[in-house]
Amino acid sequence: MRIVIQRVSEASVRVDGELISEIGWGLMVLVGVEQGDTLTDAQWLAAKTVALRIFPDAQGVMNVSIADFPDARVLAVSQFTLTASTRKGNRPSYIRAAGHELAVPLYEAYCAEVERLLGRPVGKGIFGADMKVALINDGPVTIIIDSRLRE
Numbered sequence: 001m002r003i004v005i006q007r008v009s010e011a012s013v014r015v016d017g018e019l020i021s022e023i024g025w026g027l028m029v030l031v032g033v034e035q036g037d038t039l040t041d042a043q044w045l046a047a048k049t050v051a052l053r054i055f056p057d058a059q060g061v062m063n064v065s066i067a068d069f070p071d072a073r074v075l076a077v078s079q080f081t082l083t084a085s086t087r088k089g090n091r092p093s094y095i096r097a098a099g100h101e102l103a104v105p106l107y108e109a110y111c112a113e114v115e116r117l118l119g120r121p122v123g124k125g126i127f128g129a130d131m132k133v134a135l136i137n138d139g140p141v142t143i144i145i146d147s148r149l150r151e
Contacts (some may be wrong), residue, residue, distance in 0.1 A: 001041040001106065001147045004030040007054055008084045011135035013125040020131070023073035027066055031110055032048055032082025033103040033110045034096045036149075041147035042106045046076035046113035049074070054141050062141070066120060077125035077133055078107045100128065111120045 003026055011073045012022035029049060050067050057063040066072045081083070084092035098106070104127050125131045 001034065001037045001045055001110070002032040003045050003049070003110075004079075004082065005052065005054070005143045005145065005146050006135060008075075008136045009136040009138045011122070011123075011133070013075065013077055014127050014132040014134075015129045020126060021075055025071070025076045025125050025138070025141050026073035026075070028112075028133075029074060029076040030078055030079040030082060031107050032079055033098040033106045034083045035098050035102070037098060037102065037106055037147065039106065039109055042109040042132035043100060043113050044143060044150060045147050046110050046117060048145055052143065054143060068121075072073040073120065073123065074118065075123035075125075076107075076114065076144055077131060078103065078127045098133075103127070 008028045010022070010024050010025060013020045023132040027049065051065050054062050055064040055066060063139060066074065068095050075105040080094060084094055085096060085098040086092050107127060111124055116124045
């Protein structure tokens with residue numbers, strides 16, 4: 001699994017013009033699931049998301065996690081394009097992307113584990129929908145984490 005985490009001032013997801021989810025200050029997370037990913041990957045990434053020290057402390061140093069800010073929220077959106085291979089040619093290949101039967105449960109497991117660890121709800125998009133995602137990146141801070149590179 002691969003995630004892109006962005007510290008945001010605000011973020012939202014719309015489908016067909018309808019607001020599906022929105023957050024204020026917190027983390028916008030794009031979640032990509034590849035063939036061969038497991039529940040362990042989802043749990044590890046969720047723990048990393050919650051513990052990642054990318055929020056400023058009193059001195060303005062990125063040294064604090066989202067868990068330390070009760071008002072901060074997470075918005076997680078599935079994004080199969082994170083699995084793209086661009087090694088050959090100019091048209092990305094998505095052959096490594098997991099099908100719905102694996103991707104949906106692992107995306108949902110990731111969201112549920114973040115909720116459990118934070119003790120607050122996680123905003124979500126609609127899996128497989130044509131979503132319009134808006135965000136204001138705070139910093140900017142953007143971190144990419146791949147569960148296959150954890151060791």
